[in-house]
Structures are given as structure tokens and as C-alpha cells.
Amino acid sequence: MRIQILAFAGVREIVGAERTLEVSDGDTAGRAWDELARKFPRLVEIEGSIRLARNGAFVDRDAALRDGDILAIMPPFGGG
Amino acid sequence: MKYEITREQLQLDELIAAVQTDACGAVVAFLGVVRELGDGDQPVDGLSYEAYPELALTEMRAVGAEASSKFGEARVAIAHRIGDLRLGEASVAVAVAAPHRGVAFDACEYAIDELKRRVPIWKKEHFLSGEARWRPNATPSA
Numbered sequence: 001m002r003i004q005i006l007a008f009a010g011v012r013e014i015v016g017a018e019r020t021l022e023v024s025d026g027d028t029a030g031r032a033w034d035e036l037a038r039k040f041p042r043l044v045e046i047e048g049s050i051r052l053a054r055n056g057a058f059v060d061r062d063a064a065l066r067d068g069d070i071l072a073i074m075p076p077f078g079g080g
Numbered sequence: 081m082k083y084e085i086t087r088e089q090l091q092l093d094e095l096i097a098a099v100q101t102d103a104c105g106a107v108v109a110f111l112g113v114v115r116e117l118g119d120g121d122q123p124v125d126g127l128s129y130e131a132y133p134e135l136a137l138t139e140m141r142a143v144g145a146e147a148s149s150k151f152g153e154a155r156v157a158i159a160h161r162i163g164d165l166r167l168g169e170a171s172v173a174v175a176v177a178a179p180h181r182g183v184a185f186d187a188c189e190y191a192i193d194e195l196k197r198r199v200p201i202w203k204k205e206h207f208l209s210g211e212a213r214w215r216p217n218a219t220p221s222a
Binding site: 006008009010049051053056057058072074075076077078079080 | 112129130131132134135136138160171172192195196197198199200201202203204214215216217219
């Protein structure tokens with residue numbers, strides 16, 4: 001199945017703002033991150049600080065994905 | 081109440097108008113502005129901000145709702161600017177109105193602290209040296 005990736009700030013500069021990612025049926029948000037980090041090894045060093053959101057809501061790595069989901073990859077926030 | 085992510089200059093008077101009622105004896109307003117020193121006290125000539133707008137608004141509303149009830153009754157509005165900002169320009173504005181000032185001060189501080197911690201917005205510092213770096217907010221030590 002195919003999901004859409006939304007990347008922000010430093011992550012966007014590594015992977016691009018919007019892209020799609022092929023993942024396997026039953027994969028989780030964390031598995032999708034792992035797949036992305038395999039394609040973009042520079043992501044590995046920031047893995048511990050990344051937050052994920054699925055379809056506009058924060059999720060943990062174990063959140064299940066469905067075809068067409070939008071997965072946001074977010075580095076530490078800097079608002080204010 | 082008003083929650084906004086905008087590329088336009090922030091208008092504090094509009095936020096205040098959105099929260100103030102005749103029941104309120106206190107209005108506390110906070111502006112975060114671009115200052116001349118960035119990470120490591122290196123001089124900057126501006127900041128750029130980006131957001132995940134849908135989630136940022138959801139989270140700003142949640143922060144505002146918490147701030148509105150946590151310390152007593154308060155009315156809260158929050159606006160954050162995105163795009164390129166110069167020195168002295170406001171990046172974030174919080175306005176809180178309450179019957180008395182104690183609640184308004186507390187709710188305003190809570191709102192800006194939680195915004196910095198929870199709302200998906202990012203800033204890049206553009207140094208006078210020509211370098212630019214994303215700057216995460218400090219995380220409070222446990």
C-alpha cells in the first residue's frame with residue numbers, strides 16, 4: 001500500500017516536503033519511519049527526537065497505517 | 081475565541097478584542113518578537129517559521145482550552161506567524177482576559193509555555209554570517 005509523507009523543517013530538507021512511500025499491509029507508523037530512514041540515512045541520527053502524526057493527529061510508532069494515510073514526520077518544535 | 085496561523089503581521093488588538101468582555105477586569109497580552117541574538121548568542125538578521133497548520137491549530141486550540149479553565153475562568157486567543165520575519169517583528173501573540181489579573185497572568189504563561197512545547201511549528205535562524213540553522217525549543221529538564 002502507499003502512504004503520503006509530510007515532512008517539516010530539517011526533515012523536509014532531507015526528504016522533500018511531500019512524497020509517497022510504499023509500505024506493506026499491516027505496517028505501522030514506526031515501520032514507515034524505518035523504511036524512510038533506510039532510504040535517507042541522515043534521518044537515523046535524529047530518530048530519537050522525531051514525532052509522528054497520522055492524518056493530522058499525533059500517534060506513536062505502533063499506530064497502524066492504511067492505504068492513503070498521511071504520515072507527518074516532525075523534528076523537535078521551535079515555535080514561539 | 082481566536083486561534084490563527086498567519087503569514088500576515090500579528091494584530092494584538094484583534095486578539096484582545098476577541099477575548100475581552102465586560103466581565104473581564106484584566107487583560108494580559110504576550111508578544112514573542114525576533115531578537116538580535118540566536119543560538120550561541122550569534123547575531124541573526126531574521127527568522128523563518130513554518131508550521132503543520134492543521135495540527136498546529138488543533139493543538140493551539142487544546143492549549144487554549146486548558147489555559148481557559150486551569151487557573152479559573154479565562155478567555156484565551158493565540159496567533160502565530162509563519163514565513164520570514166525580521167528583527168523586532170512579532171512571531172507569536174497570546175491574549176488572555178479574565179475577571180482578575182492573577183488568573184490572566186497564569187493562563188497567559190501556561191499558554192505560551194505549552195505552545196512552545198506542543199505545537200508543531202519550527203523556526204530557522206538566519207545568522208549574519210550567512211549560515212542558517214533550525215532551532216528547537218529548549219526542553220525543560222525533568
